[in-house]
Amino acid sequence: MAARISYDDVEVGTELPTAAFPVTRATLVRYAGASGDFNPIHWNEKFAKEVGLPDVIAHGMFTMAEAVRVVTDWTGDPGALVEYGVRFTKPVVVPNDDEGAVIEVGGKVAAKDDEARTVRVDLLVKSAGQKVLGMSRAVVRLA
Amino acid sequence: MALDQSFVGRTYPATEPYEVGREKIREFAEAIGDTNPVYTDPEAAKALGYPDVIAPPTFVFAITFRAAGQVVQDPQLGLDYDRVVHGDQKFAYTRPVRAGDRLSVTSTIEAIKSMAGNDLVTVRGDVHDETGEHVVTAHTMLVARAAEEA
Numbered sequence: 001m002a003a004r005i006s007y008d009d010v011e012v013g014t015e016l017p018t019a020a021f022p023v024t025r026a027t028l029v030r031y032a033g034a035s036g037d038f039n040p041i042h043w044n045e046k047f048a049k050e051v052g053l054p055d056v057i058a059h060g061m062f063t064m065a066e067a068v069r070v071v072t073d074w075t076g077d078p079g080a081l082v083e084y085g086v087r088f089t090k091p092v093v094v095p096n097d098d099e100g101a102v103i104e105v106g107g108k109v110a111a112k113d114d115e116a117r118t119v120r121v122d123l124l125v126k127s128a129g130q131k132v133l134g135m136s137r138a139v140v141r142l143a
Numbered sequence: 144m145a146l147d148q149s150f151v152g153r154t155y156p157a158t159e160p161y162e163v164g165r166e167k168i169r170e171f172a173e174a175i176g177d178t179n180p181v182y183t184d185p186e187a188a189k190a191l192g193y194p195d196v197i198a199p200p201t202f203v204f205a206i207t208f209r210a211a212g213q214v215v216q217d218p219q220l221g222l223d224y225d226r227v228v229h230g231d232q233k234f235a236y237t238r239p240v241r242a243g244d245r246l247s248v249t250s251t252i253e254a255i256k257s258m259a260g261n262d263l264v265t266v267r268g269d270v271h272d273e274t275g276e277h278v279v280t281a282h283t284m285l286v287a288r289a290a291e292e293a
Contacts, residue, residue, distance in 0.1 A: 021176065034174035036205050060229050065175040065201040072200070077191050078181060078239060081200050085233030135231070
């Protein structure tokens with residue numbers, strides 16, 4: 001409703017502040033509980049390997065939740081989001097150590113809509129040097 | 144075996160309302176590590192013009208995905224759930240989900256495609272509050288991977 005970024009101050013090509021979100025096994029257990037997604041590929045290494053994964057992987061919806069924080073932290077108002085979509089292209093592999101993995105997110109304004117006063121932000125989301133989300137786009141209404 | 148295209152457009156009955164609680168939103172915000180006070184502090188939410196705390200953008204997935212279970216488990220459709228992975232996800236918001244909402248979901252099969260032996264099913268979940276106002280629509284694309292050769 002009241003994003004703190006003004007539409008007029010933003011241009012196509014404007015870059016959003018980047019962010020890095022750490023994810024450990026403990027993060028995944030907590031997310032499983034909060035989201036109700038208890039699929040064992042997100043906490044059980046033995047099971048994950050049996051179904052052909054390299055190790056436990058993060059919930060795709062967890063990665064999606066983190067990626068959009070670059071947009072909601074920028075505008076200050078998560079309710080200003082109009083659309084948000086991603087494609088799950090590669091898993092975020094989370095080893096069983098103190099470090100876990102890191103989800104790195106960058107965003108850039110790719111289009112402006114003068115009538116709606118919205119901008120489209122294209123997100124680049126990586127972990128361990130690989131792009132983990134494709135077609136990751138958010139449309140947000142600015143002040 | 145490819146899924147039956149005639150299921151495209153099939154709509155399932157609206158779910159019983161899910162009541163969104165402040166503490167559930169807080170738990171979710173903490174689980175994703177997001178400290179934005181609009182998720183936890185009603186005063187911060189009011190300052191942005193909301194009647195109560197709002198939920199992070201992807202919170203609603205737990206509700207729409209449960210509703211999509213009607214589609215996934217429809218024996219007539221015959222999706223092999225053991226082979227299903229989440230392909231892509233999109234949300235279109237009319238307004239943010241907020242504490243106190245009583246949300247029901249109407250699921251519709253939006254598309255069925257076949258690609259390299261995989262079945263791609265897109266389920267649309269239209270989420271309305273108890274006054275019938277539209278809140279958000281979720282589009283969930285599921286991929287049922289081709290069965291391995293015996």
